[in-house]
Amino acid sequence: MNKSMTQSQKLMVFVLSMSLYGLATLFTELIPSFQVGIVEFSVEYFIFIPIALAILFDPLSAALGAATGEIIFSEIMLGQFGGLGELEKFITITIAIYIAGRLVRDPKNVKNVAMVALLAVAIQQLMGATVDILKVQFAIEGFEAVPGLPESVFFTEGFACLNDIVFSGVLFSMIPSAYLVPRLYGKIEPLLGVRPRDRETKISGVKLSPKVIGICLVAFLVAIGGEFLSETGMSLIDWEASWAESGISIVMSMLLAVVVIGAVVIKMKRRTNLEVTYD
Amino acid sequence: MKAVTEQLWDKFSLDFLRNQVLKNAYGNDDTIIAKIDPRTLLIWYIFFGVFPWFMHNPTLLLGLFIFVAVTTRLAKVAPLVLVLFCFGVFTQSGYLLIVSWFFGGNLETLAPLLIMTLKVSITSLASITVFSGLNPDRLASGLLWFGCPDQFAFSIAFAYRILPILMEEFQNILLSYRLRGQAPDNSGWRGKIRYVIYQVRIIMLSFLPLMLNIAKRSRTTVEALELRGYRYANQNKVIKKMKIKMLQLSQLDFYFALISIAWLWGCFVVAS
Numbered sequence: 348m349n350k351s352m353t354q355s356q357k358l359m360v361f362v363l364s365m366s367l368y369g370l371a372t373l374f375t376e377l378i379p380s381f382q383v384g385i386v387e388f389s390v391e392y393f394i395f396i397p398i399a400l401a402i403l404f405d406p407l408s409a410a411l412g413a414a415t416g417e418i419i420f421s422e423i424m425l426g427q428f429g430g431l432g433e434l435e436k437f438i439t440i441t442i443a444i445y446i447a448g449r450l451v452r453d454p455k456n457v458k459n460v461a462m463v464a465l466l467a468v469a470i471q472q473l474m475g476a477t478v479d480i481l482k483v484q485f486a487i488e489g490f491e492a493v494p495g496l497p498e499s500v501f502f503t504e505g506f507a508c509l510n511d512i513v514f515s516g517v518l519f520s521m522i523p524s525a526y527l528v529p530r531l532y533g534k535i536e537p538l539l540g541v542r543p544r545d546r547e548t549k550i551s552g553v554k555l556s557p558k559v560i561g562i563c564l565v566a567f568l569v570a571i572g573g574e575f576l577s578e579t580g581m582s583l584i585d586w587e588a589s590w591a592e593s594g595i596s597i598v599m600s601m602l603l604a605v606v607v608i609g610a611v612v613i614k615m616k617r618r619t620n621l622e623v624t625y626d
Numbered sequence: 627m628k629a630v631t632e633q634l635w636d637k638f639s640l641d642f643l644r645n646q647v648l649k650n651a652y653g654n655d656d657t658i659i660a661k662i663d664p665r666t667l668l669i670w671y672i673f674f675g676v677f678p679w680f681m682h683n684p685t686l687l688l689g690l691f692i693f694v695a696v697t698t699r700l701a702k703v704a705p706l707v708l709v710l711f712c713f714g715v716f717t718q719s720g721y722l723l724i725v726s727w728f729f730g731g732n733l734e735t736l737a738p739l740l741i742m743t744l745k746v747s748i749t750s751l752a753s754i755t756v757f758s759g760l761n762p763d764r765l766a767s768g769l770l771w772f773g774c775p776d777q778f779a780f781s782i783a784f785a786y787r788i789l790p791i792l793m794e795e796f797q798n799i800l801l802s803y804r805l806r807g808q809a810p811d812n813s814g815w816r817g818k819i820r821y822v823i824y825q826v827r828i829i830m831l832s833f834l835p836l837m838l839n840i841a842k843r844s845r846t847t848v849e850a851l852e853l854r855g856y857r858y859a860n861q862n863k864v865i866k867k868m869k870i871k872m873l874q875l876s877q878l879d880f881y882f883a884l885i886s887i888a889w890l891w892g893c894f895v896v897a898s
Binding site for chain 2: 354355358359360361362363365366367369370371373374376390393395396399400415416419420422423424483493494495496498499500502503519523527530531534535538539540
């Protein structure tokens with residue numbers, strides 16, 4: 348008996364994750380947020396839904412489904428599609444949920460599930476904050492020279508990130524995941540015709556995945572590293588000086604990173620599409 | 627005042643949300659923007675979504691802003707979408723401005739922030755034009771033409787059809803939870819907070835039965851897809867060609883491209 352999921356079962360998980368998380372993002376867009384001083388109590392996302400699905404089923408399908416669902420339901424349907432910025436969200440959400448799904452070996456271990464759910468939010472928020480800071484830096488010419496702006500951007504982003512990790516991480520990821528996963532375990536699997544996941548279950552892309560995550564992280568670090576090197580004036584590359592605007596080199600490195608990350612994701616997706624298994 | 631807030635809450639009911647989203651998706655097939663070929667619009671969007679980020683000239687950006695504002699008007703976008711757009715843009719920039727004052731910012735901080743707001747607005751309005759103006763099926767086949775994975779194109783078409791069903795199901799579960807529990811008193815600001823926490827908690831709890839229901843649905847969906855050979859059709863080039871056959875460039879596309887380029891050129895001339 349083969350213990351991995353078939354291709355159509357993976358498609359089921361994809362559709363399930365997409366519709367549920369998509370619906371959830373529609374609500375989180377509209378729930379009002381509270382601001383006490385600078386501490387914001389807002390419902391950032393119901394990330395516990397895809398995390399629970401990634402833990403119970405195939406992580407990659409659940410992660411890609413959730414990221415697709417968010418883009419389609421809350422961005423394209425509500426007409427808020429923001430172009431390149433959405434690529435960043437897509438990648439960070441996919442990576443975070445995928446890692447969460449991979450880290451749990453036994454869904455019945457509640458402590459493990461809770462820790463992983465919190466970790467996933469931390470990963471996603473840290474990546475998101477980094478990209479956000481970089482985005483403001485590109486958009487404003489002579490960013491460093493504007494009085495008070497660099498500090499305020501670093502402060503708001505850093506604080507928002509910490510705020511979300513603590514608030515969303517605990518309330519909307521850790522607690523609900525720890526509540527949902529044991530209740531769904533053994534109940535939701537028969538509905539898809541899947542065996543409940545246990546320690547022996549094979550997860551797709553076992554050999555590939557750590558490498559893929561590594562590549563994603565390296566691409567991400569390259570983007571950040573290139574950014575900070577050029578900011579401090581330590582030009583590693585000589586021809587940088589010959590550029591008309593110093594901003595262009597940053598933009599180029601960022602674009603390159605985006606292309607690399609995009610290519611990796613597409614490759615990941617191709618692989619999952621191509622590996623057809625029959626039971 | 628109380629009546630006004632109650633009216634606002636009524637507006638934000640699930641039915642309202644569903645109607646707005648569906649209206650946005652299917653309600654405006656008769657606009658000029660909807661008649662333009664999706665491929666033309668997507669190329670147009672890629673340009674307007676990326677190009678403004680590299681420009682720093684306020685005159686040029688203002689010119690682009692006026693242009694995308696006009697196209698948004700032509701697309702007859704649903705009001706909810708526009709409200710969300712304004713809210714998003716102004717809270718982001720406004721918040722940053724207020725915080726920067728604490729770090730010794732002054733009026734000079736305002737100008738770069740306004741330029742950034744302008745850039746965000748241009749790219750968002752361009753995307754509203756394209757993604758709200760187009761019927762989802764046309765959008766999906768346009769994306770397919772550009773080699774976008776079929777799974778994504780399928781997801782768009784599927785999402786628009788499943789959304790009303792999903793919302794109805796969710797609403798039923800939510801109402802049954804409300805029937806069984808007692809909502810806390812929502813007078814005073816403490817009561818208001820307690821009320822919102824109660825609502826959010828119920829929304830989260832409702833996802834447990836919803837997950838089980840949708841699991842059944844997605845199995846049915848995928849089985850129906852498999853019966854029609856969806857995964858094999860996915861990899862078959864002939865079928866893909868048949869799917870995107872409906873796309874045809876017309877004179878309208880030509881004029882649209884021409885006007886866009888002419889306007890852009892005009893902006894460049896004025897700005898430099």
